[in-house]
Amino acid sequence: MLRGLVSVFEDYAEYEVIATAVTADDALEIVKLQAPDVIFLDLSMPGDVFGTIKSIASGHPQTKVIIYTAFSSTESAVKAMDMGAIGFVLKGGPMAELTEALRSAVSSDLYISRQFASSVLTGLRERSKRREINDAVRLNLREKQIVAHLFEAQTNKEIARHLNLSEKTIKHYMSSLMQKLKARNRVEVVIAARRQQEAQSPSATQ
Template sequence: MSDAADRSAPDSQPTSIAFVDDHPTLLAGIASLFADDPRYTIAGTASSADGAVELAASGRPDIMTLDLSMPGDVFSAIRSIAERCPATRVVIFTAYADVDMALRALDAGAHAFVLKGRPSEDLFAAIETVKSGGLFVSPDFSPMLIGGFRNRARRERERPAAKLSAREQQLLQGLFEAKTNKEIARALGLTEKTVKHYMTNLMTKLKVKSRLEVVLAAKRLGSPYNIDGLAPDEND
């Protein structure tokens, strides 16, 4: 069946759409494109992030298309709409093929990311997809976005998950000062056995197997100490 035939067969309940963009000509053009389609009704238009939140709250549209380059905090607006109007699906419609912005928008609660300049079928496809509960990304942009997700996942895997306690920071300072377990124990008023226990727990928390790896992991956590004088591993 052709696109024209598909668009001529309305659902029993038309999908309400709101459009938000700060370019009046573009805004009018998009709205008119959907106004001629019996599957949709126009819930309203706005031209700013604050206007988008107000329109979502007052009109409760099924779908809202939203530009990223507008007055106001657009990402905050997306989060607000997702929290206050969860039935409204947000479709980002933007000229910016920027992976970080796309990730921020999707994290905030957007359901689709469509690039301006693509055929109008992309926007129609995005709306139909999110209406059915799916996610949509412009085909030309999806490989870049997948790469962004992979890079972020890799950074998360490499980032130590744990924050260090005050006592663990004291042990680290001893390591950075090239002290042995015995010297660290004396400085902290602990037994050497207790220091070894803390050191084992620290390695487990940071998912490492040596004192050097402890230091390197701590540096990724933002430890201010210098590692030049690191003491060697102790096996006793």
């Protein structure tokens, strides 16, 4: 398979294969020493392939990573893209996809095998939504309790009575909530908290 891959690009004068590797560690070493414009990796090659993709993308951004693999798992493709791969080509598809992926990578454009593109792009969108939710402001238990009372339009004094806390303590939590939610007053706290609650509801991720 490796020899076949090399022969594909030997037919094109504009491309030069400068090195080949069998393991993920060897591939990373090639990138460090020779800084190729593009490198093809197989998810089934020995070593930590996903870790190698991440290392190349973060430490050697001049080298674009294309995955060429028999693994038609949407989860694997999304993870590879998440680590920094810019292309994902399935083995068994038209060989022209390899050169198309290469041209796209050189232009810093994303490329995914056509028969696989729809499911992968959907997976990337879902991953993005989940990340947005995970990155949302996290409230502690007491702050959530106070927000619940704010939803009922209760005053600081009423909230303090219900939670058996001093009004001063409630004011302290209110200041913390305004800071966390980037709100200027209790009304904006309620609006921001409601928005966050809706974003984290199961229906928001479907």
